[in-house]
Amino acid sequence: MKKILVTGGDGQLGLSLKQKIKEKPPVNCSFVFTDVQELDIMDEIFVKTYFFSNKFDYVINCAAYTAVDKAETDTGNAKKLNADAVKYLAKSCSSQKATLIHISTDYVFSGEEPFPRKEDDPTHPLGIYGKTKLEGEVNALQYNSRSYIIRTAWLYSPYGNNFVKTMLKLFKEKDQINVIEDQLGSPTNALDLAEAILTIIQNDIGSYGIYHYSNEGECSWFQFAEEIKKLSKSNNIKINPIPTSEYPTPAKRPKYSLLDKTKIKSTFGISIPEWKESLRGMF
Secondary structure, eight states, rough: OOEEEESSSSSSHHHHHHHHHSOOOOOTEEEOOOOOOTTTTTTTTHHHHHEEEESSSSSEEEEEEEEEEGGGGGHHHHHHIIIHHHHHHHHHHHHTTTEEEEEEEGGGOOOOSOOOOOOOOOOOSSSHHHHHHHHHHHHHHHHSEEEEEEOSSEOOOOSSOOOHHHHHHHHHSSSEEEEEEEEOOEEEEHHHHHHHHHHHHHHHSSEEEEOOOOOOOOOEHHHHHHHHHHHOTTTTTEEEEEEEGGGGSSSSSOOOOOOOOHHHHHHHOOOOHHHHHHHHHOO
16 A cells, blocks of 8 residues: 655645545555645654654655745745755655655746757746746755656646636636736646646656656647636636736746656656646536
C-alpha cells in the first residue's frame, strides 16, 4: 500500500485530486490531505516533527504562493512558501526515501521566444513569483533525488480562484470587459493535471526530473475568454481584445508560455486533452 501525503489540499489542485480519487480510487493507495491548519510547510521544525511521526511513500506538493502581482512586494512570504518550504519537504522526503511530486509553473520562462518550451530550455523568470518557483524546483532536485517537478500553466477548475470563475463572475456584473490578446499559452484543467499526477504514481519507473503538463493547443487570454463566453451562453457581454501595454500590472507576464509536453506523454503514456475539449468538460 502506497501512503501519499498531499499538501495544499484545500487549493484547486488539491480539491481536484480529491475529486479524481473519489471518482476512481487508485489501487493500493491511501491518501492524507493536509492544508496549513494541519501542516504548515513553512515551519521547518513542524515539517520534521510531522514526518518523524508519519511515514509516506509519496508527497504531492500542491501548496504555493500564487498571487503573482502581490509577490512583487510580499517577497518574503512568496519565498517561504514557493522555495523554502519545498526544501523542508524535500529533506524530509529524502530521509524516508519518499518521492516528491512538486508543482511548478511556466513563469520560470521569460516567454520572449515564440515556440514551446522544453524541460531543459534555459529559464529566465521575469518576476518574484517565477523566481521563487524556480528556486523551489532547484531545492526539490537538490535535496531529494526522488523528485518529479511538473510545470503547468493557466490552471483553472471548479474550485478556488481562477480565470474561468473570474470571467463567469464578470459576465454577470458587466456589459463589457477588456481582456489581453497578446499573451499566448495553453489553459490547463486542474482535473486533467490531477489525473496525470495519479498516473505518474501508478506508472512510476523512477524517471525523476522535470516534466511539462498543460492541455494541448494554444490561445490568448482573449480567445480563452471568448470560449468561456460561448460555453456559458453569456451572450450579453462584449469582450474587447487589448494589448498588454493597456493593462499594466506590478509583475511582468510571459508573452508566449506554451509548454512542450512530449516528455511526459512518452515517459508515462499520458494522453492530454485539447484545451477547448477540457473547458467544455467543466461546463
